Amino acid sequence: MISISKSTSDPNISVYKHNRWKGLDGKKTTLANRDLQKAIAYYGDPTKFKNNQKLTDEKSIKYEAYSHKDTKEVLKEVFHSKCAYCESYIAHIEPGDVEHFRPKAKVVTDQGNSLIPGYYWLGASWNNLLLSCINCNRPNRLLINSTTDEVLMGKANFFPISDESKRLRNHNQDIALENPFVQLINPCSDDPEQHLDFLPNGEVKALDEKGEKSIAIYGLYRADLVLRRKKTAEGLSRTLEFLVMEIKDIQEKQAHGMPIDLSLDKLAMHLESLKKALEEKAEYLAIKKALIAQFIASNPISNNKLVDLGVDLTDLL
Numbered sequence: 001m002i003s004i005s006k007s008t009s010d011p012n013i014s015v016y017k018h019n020r021w022k023g024l025d026g027k028k029t030t031l032a033n034r035d036l037q038k039a040i041a042y043y044g045d046p047t048k049f050k051n052n053q054k055l056t057d058e059k060s061i062k063y064e065a066y067s068h069k070d071t072k073e074v075l076k077e078v079f080h081s082k083c084a085y086c087e088s089y090i091a092h093i094e095p096g097d098v099e100h101f102r103p104k105a106k107v108v109t110d111q112g113n114s115l116i117p118g119y120y121w122l123g124a125s126w127n128n129l130l131l132s133c134i135n136c137n138r139p140n141r142l143l144i145n146s147t148t149d150e151v152l153m154g155k156a157n158f159f160p161i162s163d164e165s166k167r168l169r170n171h172n173q174d175i176a177l178e179n180p181f182v183q184l185i186n187p188c189s190d191d192p193e194q195h196l197d198f199l200p201n202g203e204v205k206a207l208d209e210k211g212e213k214s215i216a217i218y219g220l221y222r223a224d225l226v227l228r229r230k231k232t233a234e235g236l237s238r239t240l241e242f243l244v245m246e247i248k249d250i251q252e253k254q255a256h257g258m259p260i261d262l263s264l265d266k267l268a269m270h271l272e273s274l275k276k277a278l279e280e281k282a283e284y285l286a287i288k289k290a291l292i293a294q295f296i297a298s299n300p301i302s303n304n305k306l307v308d309l310g311v312d313l314t315d316l317l
């Protein structure tokens with residue numbers, strides 16, 4: 001998981017900006033605002049929902065803004081068609097889910113209690129939307145890395161907070177008051193590096209409780225994902241090994257007063273593939289950045305030589 005730069009302002013699409021839809025009061029409004037009106041009228045009505053019980057037979061409302069094709073298109077751009085949680089490229093294998101960071105209809109707590117409704121007023125909120133793959137978002141029994149155990153993972157309606165008394169339950173409450181207690185990493189507002197560490201063998205380690213819960217709930221330790229990250233790390237390690245070889249070659253040639261043009265060309269080629277691997281749209285950037293940081297720390301001579309040649313790998317981090 002890596003930090004994602006997503007504007008907190010609503011995107012410039014009609015769903016959020018143009019008053020083209022008829023609101024509940026008969027006045028024209030945005031589709032997002034109409035969803036909010038519908039959600040408050042339905043879920044915010046104590047005759048319909050009380051004490052975590054649904055008291056009405058009335059059909060649940062249908063949110064339309066988050067599932068609108070324009071909203072999904074913007075999310076795909078923001079997330080480069082990658083899952084916000086596991087960084088897998090999803091566009092070529094599945095349509096991808098528009099994911100609500102705070103679940104809208106129901107919340108399952110750490111203790112296994114169901115809270116109904118969930119964060120209904122955030123069903124259309126731009127700041128609550130991310131793009132996610134099916135495995136991170138939906139409940140699935142998947143194999144844990146290095147074990148033969150299949151475990152239920154996938155975010156579904158889980159949304160742990162460290163103090164249930166701080167849990168928001170209605171649209172009149174201020175979300176900023178709950179944020180410090182949230183125990184899942186939101187890559188759009190948290191720095192995942194503070195909570196997760198990625199190892200060269202593809203594994204991910206938690207640096208704190210928020211990291212621990214995020215690994216378990218998003219399923220970042222599922223076997224197939226760890227294997228993908230491992231393969232990615234192996235590819236990057238090979239490029240870094242080639243870099244070291246070229247640097248040694250350059251140093252030797254310089255010591256003997258030999259021309260280094262050819263070696264510089266090869267070095268540039270390896271640097272180019274390194275830059276490509278670190279492009280924003282590339283998969284698994286967190287493990288790649290961790291490997292490069294490790295390379296810089298454990299190969300100071302090679303890195304210093306690169307700096308002498310005008311290349312600073314820290315620019316890639």
Ligand SMILES: [Zn+2]
Pocket residue numbers: 083084085086087088132133134135136137
């Ligand atoms: Zn994912």
